[in-house]
Amino acid sequence: MAGVESQATFHELLAQYDLALARLGQSHDELLARVSELQSEVARKNDLLAHKERLAALGEVAAGVAHEIRNPLGGIRLYLDLLDRGGLNADGVATVEKIRRVVSRLDRVVRDVLLHSRELQVQARSVSLCSVIMDAVNCATQELGDGGITLEVEVDEGQALLDPDLTARLVLNLLANAVQAMPDGGTLRVLGRLTTESCIITVEDEGPGIAPERLGSLFSPFFTTKAGGTGLGLSLCRKIAHAQGGSIEAQNRPQGGARFVCRLPRVRT
Ligand SMILES: Nc1ncnc2c1ncn2[C@@H]1O[C@H](COP(=O)(O)OP(=O)(O)OP(=O)(O)O)[C@@H](O)[C@H]1O
Numbered sequence: 563m564a565g566v567e568s569q570a571t572f573h574e575l576l577a578q579y580d581l582a583l584a585r586l587g588q589s590h591d592e593l594l595a596r597v598s599e600l601q602s603e604v605a606r607k608n609d610l611l612a613h614k615e616r617l618a619a620l621g622e623v624a625a626g627v628a629h630e631i632r633n634p635l636g637g638i639r640l641y642l643d644l645l646d647r648g649g650l651n652a653d654g655v656a657t658v659e660k661i662r663r664v665v666s667r668l669d670r671v672v673r674d675v676l677l678h679s680r681e682l683q684v685q686a687r688s689v690s691l692c693s694v695i696m697d698a699v700n701c702a703t704q705e706l707g708d709g710g711i712t713l714e715v716e717v718d719e720g721q722a723l724l725d726p727d728l729t730a731r732l733v734l735n736l737l738a739n740a741v742q743a744m745p746d747g748g749t750l751r752v753l754g755r756l757t758t759e760s761c762i763i764t765v766e767d768e769g770p771g772i773a774p775e776r777l778g779s780l781f782s783p784f785f786t787t788k789a790g791g792t793g794l795g796l797s798l799c800r801k802i803a804h805a806q807g808g809s810i811e812a813q814n815r816p817q818g819g820a821r822f823v824c825r826l827p828r829v830r831t
């Protein structure tokens with residue numbers, strides 16, 4: 563009898579041993595899978611770090627080049643003013659105007675590169691939303707040219723706690739894109755709405771709109787579909803919106819054309 567009992571116990575023990583072995587095998591497999599997951603995560607983070615380091619190095623070079631370009635640009639502006647005073651004929655005046663527009667565009671791009679290559683310093687103060695938007699509109703009109711663009715601006719009266727220079731730069735980049743999207747003219751609409759909590763700035767155009775597969779990439783640095791574009795404009799807009807605790811999104815208007823909506827907190831909490 564004792565022999566049968568001890569055999570049963572032995573079988574039980576063996577079964578438990580098999581079970582434990584199976585569990586150990588499973589844990590081992592799970593551990594291996596986790597290790598391989600962690601290894602790929604480390605590899606991905608290393609890639610990201612290398613990418614960030616490359617971007618930082620590129621940023622330093624870009625900042626240096628941008629500084630070098632800004633001074634001669636100022637010089638060109640000065641010479642244009644001198645030329646303008648020199649009694650030019652109509653063709654001359656038109657040419658000077660064209661060069662001014664190109665210089666304005668170059669200046670905007672160079673400033674974008676400079677802003678991109680360093681941490682944004684937000685200096686928020688109470689400003690009228692209207693004055694911020696009009697600042698951008700006035701700068702944009704230097705780039706508008708005579709491309710048959712009708713500008714409609716509608717802004718609520720009221721103050722908001724914003725960095726006026728950075729916010730105007732954000733709006734200017736949206737306006738520049740809208741102008742470039744309508745080479746044959748159209749209506750460019752700028753709306754500034756104030757609610758108790760937010761400033762909502764909307765820029766709409768009647769251009770071709772944005773291909774749905776591109777909607778997710780527009781705000782990535784260096785994404786551009788333009789021959790001479792840097793692809794920094796919208797990326798900087800997003801950086802400025804986020805630095806002020808806000809957001810920005812791109813949409814296609816149902817009636818055609820693109821719409822960019824930027825929401826910024828009206829008062830910082
Ligand atoms: N209003 C718009 N309508 C259609 N596409 C747009 C509009 N605004 C931006 N895009 C698309 O988003 C891309 C990225 O814009 P972003 O302003 O970042 O760079 P860019 O305009 O190409 O270059 P840069 O700003 O240096 O002149 C553009 O190349 C274009 O394809």
Ligand SMILES: [Mg+2]
Binds near residue numbers: 735738739795796
């Ligand atoms: Mg742009």
